[in-house]
Amino acid sequence: MRSFILILSFSFLWGTNVPFKVGETLKYKASFSGIDAATGRLQVLGIETINDVSTYHVRFSANTHGFANFLFPIRDVIDLWLDENSLAPVRVKKDISEGKYKKKSESDLFQDQGFAIVRDDTITIGMGTHSPYSLFYFFRNKDLSKIDGQIFSTIEGKRITPLEMQVTDGIKIGVPMGEFNCTKVTPMRIDKKKFKNEATMSIWFTNDEHRYPVQIWLKMKFGAFVLKLEEISN
Numbered sequence: 001m002r003s004f005i006l007i008l009s010f011s012f013l014w015g016t017n018v019p020f021k022v023g024e025t026l027k028y029k030a031s032f033s034g035i036d037a038a039t040g041r042l043q044v045l046g047i048e049t050i051n052d053v054s055t056y057h058v059r060f061s062a063n064t065h066g067f068a069n070f071l072f073p074i075r076d077v078i079d080l081w082l083d084e085n086s087l088a089p090v091r092v093k094k095d096i097s098e099g100k101y102k103k104k105s106e107s108d109l110f111q112d113q114g115f116a117i118v119r120d121d122t123i124t125i126g127m128g129t130h131s132p133y134s135l136f137y138f139f140r141n142k143d144l145s146k147i148d149g150q151i152f153s154t155i156e157g158k159r160i161t162p163l164e165m166q167v168t169d170g171i172k173i174g175v176p177m178g179e180f181n182c183t184k185v186t187p188m189r190i191d192k193k194k195f196k197n198e199a200t201m202s203i204w205f206t207n208d209e210h211r212y213p214v215q216i217w218l219k220m221k222f223g224a225f226v227l228k229l230e231e232i233s234n
Contacts, residue, residue, distance in 0.1 A: 018087070019209055020044055020210070021234065024233075026043075026213070027229075027230050028229055029227070029230045030062060032223055032226075036066075038063055038064040038225070039065065040062045040063075040225075040227045042059070042136060044056055051090055055083055055091075056087070059080070061077045072098070073099065074097065075097040076094075076097065078094050078131075078133050079094075080092050082138070087137055087141055088111050092106070092109070093106045105119065107119075112127070114127065126153050128153070135201075139205060144211075145169065148166065151190070162190055162191060165188075166188055167183060168184040169183045169184075173214065175230070177232065180206045180212075182207060185203050201217065201218055215227065
């Protein structure tokens with residue numbers, strides 16, 4: 001009975017009623033320097049078991065079109081498998097193609113055991129380490145007003161970076177899908193390296209029960225993308 005109560009408590013702590021479901025697709029218009037250049041998608045593809053953990057398989061993809069496709073073609077696909085309870089990543093698989101830059105990688109994160117396997121190397125991680133892309137879904141299940149100033153660690157390749165969350169509420173923005181009252185979350189570097197306090201991402205979440213990421217600013221290899229929500233399908 002005690003074990004059963006502990007399981008219930010853990011489920012309540014992390015929250016299992018996530019504001020998205022399998023089949024949800026968020027389609028974005030993407031621009032670079034104000035020029036319509038690409039489309040982006042966030043998709044919840046299914047529930048799969050990875051390393052004995054039940055996960056949501058989600059995907060972020062970005063593809064250029066028109067003139068941008070000839071000037072600087074982008075074909076990025078990032079697959080993530082997020083723990084169904086905590087929404088922390090269990091596996092991250094990247095297929096990046098940006099101009100002449102090409103890279104494929106796969107990482108397995110063993111959150112409970114405190115390590116990750118990246119390209120056959122084992123590195124130490126803290127509990128709750130995220131990929132920057134898993135934050136698109138992780139924060140949808142959080143009270144954003146309570147994460148301002150909190151520190152999260154993210155993993156990119158073999159590099160672990162501590163980030164402080166800066167939260168701004170009460171922002172009204174317009175995207176192709178309509179106008180929304182939003183909360184903006186910007187992860188900021190706090191280390192003492194060259195790029196201290198330089199943001200690489202900002203996400204605007206709707207202030208409703210869905211917490212849709214209606215606008216995303218991403219720093220990429222060639223510059224910055226702004227993705228604005230155009231369509232929602234389930």
